[in-house]
Amino acid sequence: MSRRPAAGSLTIWLGLALVVVLADQLTKTLIIGWFHPGEVRPVSSFFNLVRVHNAGAAFSFLAGAAGWQRWFFVALGLAASAFIVWMIRAHPEQRLFCFAVSMIMGGALGNVVDRLLHGHVVDFLQLRFAFLEPLFAGGYFPSFNLADSAITMGAVGLVVDELLRVRRSR
Numbered sequence: 108m109s110r111r112p113a114a115g116s117l118t119i120w121l122g123l124a125l126v127v128v129l130a131d132q133l134t135k136t137l138i139i140g141w142f143h144p145g146e147v148r149p150v151s152s153f154f155n156l157v158r159v160h161n162a163g164a165a166f167s168f169l170a171g172a173a174g175w176q177r178w179f180f181v182a183l184g185l186a187a188s189a190f191i192v193w194m195i196r197a198h199p200e201q202r203l204f205c206f207a208v209s210m211i212m213g214g215a216l217g218n219v220v221d222r223l224l225h226g227h228v229v230d231f232l233q234l235r236f237a238f239l240e241p242l243f244a245g246g247y248f249p250s251f252n253l254a255d256s257a258i259t260m261g262a263v264g265l266v267v268d269e270l271l272r273v274r275r276s277r
Contacts, residue, residue, distance in 0.1 A: 116199040117192070120209040124188075127213025131253040132220055138231040147233070155233040159250040162227045177222050184219035188212045203271070207264030210257045217254030228252065 142158035191212040230250035240246040
């Protein structure tokens with residue numbers, strides 16, 4: 108007999124994704140209101156607040172394409188979110204897994220909202236480390252936002268979840 112998830116478990120994970128989307132959109136709205144495109148405000152020797160528009164994906168992948176990438180990334184974000192909802196419903200007892208994919212969904216949808224509203228994603232966090240100079244001009248890691256951070260946290264959560272699952276199976 109299979110155990111059905113509690114009715115509220117999906118709601119909790121969707122709520123987490125919604126919190127990510129709202130926090131992401133709030134911070135981007137503040138940046139748009141306080142910064143001009145391209146403006147940089149140093150916070151410390153290794154951290155700046157900036158306003159950068161990214162028409163592509165991670166590391167500006169496809170940013171120079173003719174515009175079709177906007178709709179491609181919107182469709183990809185929506186499809187990934189639908190798949191994530193299905194996975195949460197299929198594995199409600201796996202809390203770390205559900206947390207991780209909810210963070211990924213929230214980040215993906217935060218960037219989908221940007222693409223729909225602006226035609227690009229607003230990035231505003233910029234890190235600089237000297238050891239990155241061989242990889243990135245001036246040692247500046249590509250700018251990112253809270254949605255990107257949530258996606259990264261979710262990816263790390265998935266790796267940890269899998270490592271724990273393998274360890275438990277031994």
